[in-house]
Structures are given as C-alpha cells and as structure tokens.
Amino acid sequence: MTTGQMARAAEAPYYYVPPHSIYPIRGSLSMLATLLGAALWVNDFTVGPYLCIAGIISMLVTLYGWFGDAIGESEGGLNSKRIDVSYRWSMTWFIFSEVMFFSAFFGALWYTREVSTPWLSTLDSQTLLWPGFAGTWPNLGPAGTIAPFKTVSPFWLPTINTALLLSSAAAVTVAHHALRAANRSRTIFWLGLGILLGFAFVACQAYEYHEAYTELNLRFTSGAFGALFFMLTGFHGFHVIIGATVLSVIWWRVVRGDFTATHHFGFEGAAWYWHFVDVVWLGLYVFVYWM
Known part of the structure; x- marks a missing residue:
C-alpha cells in the first residue's frame, strides 16, 4: 500500500461495503459436503471419502x-479505520467462540471425572447398574468392557511439545515487535522460526498418537478417557495446523x-x-496429562 492509499484509508469518512460475493454460499x-461426506465415511458408504475430500478441497479454494x-481491498486502500475496528471485533468474537468450543x-x-465416575461407584449405583464398578479415573468401564490401556505420561513428549509451542509463541511475539519497529528481516526470521516450531509440535503429536495406538493400546474407543483424550488433543492439533498455515x-x-509498522492487522x-x-x-x- 502506498502512503497516499494509507492516508485515504485513514481519512475515509465512509464504511466500505464490498460488492456481492459468491464465497459465503460456496463456503x-x-x-455441508465435508460434514456429510465424513458422516457417510464413518458409516462405510463408498461415496463418503470422495465427498469429504471434495468438500475440503472446495473449502480451501473458497x-x-x-x-x-x-x-486486495486492504492493499487497495479501501479499508478505513471503521473497517479495522470491525476486523478486530470479528477476530475477538471468533476467538471467543473457540474458547466456548474447547470449554465444552x-x-x-x-x-466425567469428578461427577459421573464417583456417582457410578456408589453403593446404590453398583446395586442397580454395574456391580463392582471402580470409581477410578481412568477406568475400563462397567464389567471390564474396554480393552486394557495405559495413559500417556507427561514425560517426555508432551513436555517437549509444551516447550515447542511456548517457544513458538515467544518467537511470534518477537517477530511482532520487530514488525512494529519496521525491521522486516528480523520479522521474517523470527516468524519463520515460530512456524517451524509449530509444525514440529504437529510432528511430535503425530508420533505420540502412533505410540498411543501401538504401545499403549490407547484408542478412541478406550472408554470416556480415550474419547476425551483424542477429541481434546486432536482438535487442538487441528487448530495448530490451521494456525501454522495462517502464519x-x-x-x-x-x-x-x-x-x-502501523498497518499489519493480518499479522x-x-x-x-x-x-x-x-x-x-x-x-x-x-488437566489431561497430569491429572
């Protein structure tokens, strides 16, 4: 963006309204295709994988x-300060929705751990529902219906992953300060380092999953613990992939x-x-690895 374009964007008295777009309906x-394909896939319909993959590709193109x-609108000087505020509020509410997602x-x-498991181990519940149920966490379910498994220890891979992700966050912060100081070469270096550390986290988590399946017999079907472990860590890993890709x-x-230095909300x-x-x-x- 040229200096003149930035000046026009800052002084524009209007709220730029973009033209009609096909992207919302296409997205x-x-x-819809991705979710429908995934549902058909897990239910062994032949068309499921193809529909799911087609939906993902279509979403990426969109x-x-x-x-x-x-x-292009930003670089063309069309965004005023009102647009900038709109973007910031939109990102804030998006992150809030993600907070609610993980909070669930x-x-x-x-x-499961603090309420239902202890309740199922009470005398009344054992008499009426599952005799001999042990109120420990994690457990093998009522009457040992779940194959024995081991939990993932926090040492050492999850701890290494913690160090990788925190180091990546620190590198991104340093890159932000460098950008605000108009030091582009320093920004490029530190942001690149943060991205590499983020993808290293993903690689370590993939290795952890392989070890959980092959060595610990911990699977998605390993009762409430297995389902919650893979849902929480899996969705988080998916967010790491998205975040590293965006970066x-x-x-x-x-x-x-x-x-x-003054125009970088995308960053x-x-x-x-x-x-x-x-x-x-x-x-x-x-809460997952230590408790």
Whole structure:
C-alpha cells in the first residue's frame, strides 16, 4: 500500500461495503459436503471419502479466493479505520467462540471425572447398574468392557511439545515487535522460526498418537478417557495446523512487503489466534496429562 492509499484509508469518512460475493454460499456448500461426506465415511458408504475430500478441497479454494479479495481491498486502500475496528471485533468474537468450543470439552472431562465416575461407584449405583464398578479415573468401564490401556505420561513428549509451542509463541511475539519497529528481516526470521516450531509440535503429536495406538493400546474407543483424550488433543492439533498455515501465509506477506509498522492487522490477528492455541495447550497439558 502506498502512503497516499494509507492516508485515504485513514481519512475515509465512509464504511466500505464490498460488492456481492459468491464465497459465503460456496463456503456453506463446501462445509455441508465435508460434514456429510465424513458422516457417510464413518458409516462405510463408498461415496463418503470422495465427498469429504471434495468438500475440503472446495473449502480451501473458497478461502484462497475470499482472503485474496480481502487482502486486495486492504492493499487497495479501501479499508478505513471503521473497517479495522470491525476486523478486530470479528477476530475477538471468533476467538471467543473457540474458547466456548474447547470449554465444552473441558467441561465434559471435568464432569466425567469428578461427577459421573464417583456417582457410578456408589453403593446404590453398583446395586442397580454395574456391580463392582471402580470409581477410578481412568477406568475400563462397567464389567471390564474396554480393552486394557495405559495413559500417556507427561514425560517426555508432551513436555517437549509444551516447550515447542511456548517457544513458538515467544518467537511470534518477537517477530511482532520487530514488525512494529519496521525491521522486516528480523520479522521474517523470527516468524519463520515460530512456524517451524509449530509444525514440529504437529510432528511430535503425530508420533505420540502412533505410540498411543501401538504401545499403549490407547484408542478412541478406550472408554470416556480415550474419547476425551483424542477429541481434546486432536482438535487442538487441528487448530495448530490451521494456525501454522495462517502464519505461513502471513510470513509470505511479510516477505512480499504487504505490512508496515502501523498497518499489519493480518499479522496481529494471526498472532492472537496463535496465542489462544498456546493457552489451550497449557490447559490440556495440566488437566489431561497430569491429572
């Protein structure tokens, strides 16, 4: 963006309204195809995998075009301060929705461990429902219906992953300060390092899953513990992949020179999301691996 464009964007008295777009309906149809395909896939319908993959590809193409238009509007000087505020509030509410999403799973973990498991081990419950049920966490279910498994120890892989993710967050913060100081080379280096550490986290988690399945016999079907473990860590890993991918796009935009010391909300929004992912992992590390 040129200085003149930035000045026009800052002084624009209007609220820019973009033209009609096909992307919202295309994104909705892509999500429908993905979810429907996934449902058919898990129920062994032949068309399921193809529909799910087609929906994912369609969504990626949609996002590429949609975000490309948004970037073009920003670089074209069309976004006033009101648009900037709108983007910030939108990102804030999006992260809030993600907080609620993970809160539901943390709540399920707490309820299962602290409420339902002790209740099922009471004398009345054992008499009426499952005699001999042990109120320990984790457990093998009523009457030993679940295959024996072991839990994942916090040492050493989850602890290494914690160090990787926190180091990545620190690198992104250093990159942000470098960008605000108009030091593009320093921004490129530290942001690139943060991205590499994020993908290293994903690789370590993939190895952890392999070890859980092959060595510990811990699977998604391993009762409430197995289901909650893989839902929480799996969704978090998915968010790490999304966050690292977004940061990779931001890194390329920094290399291309899209951002300035005073005009870089794209960077800030990605950094907010990345720090949210870090905080969620700290909760997982404590409540899933240690407790």
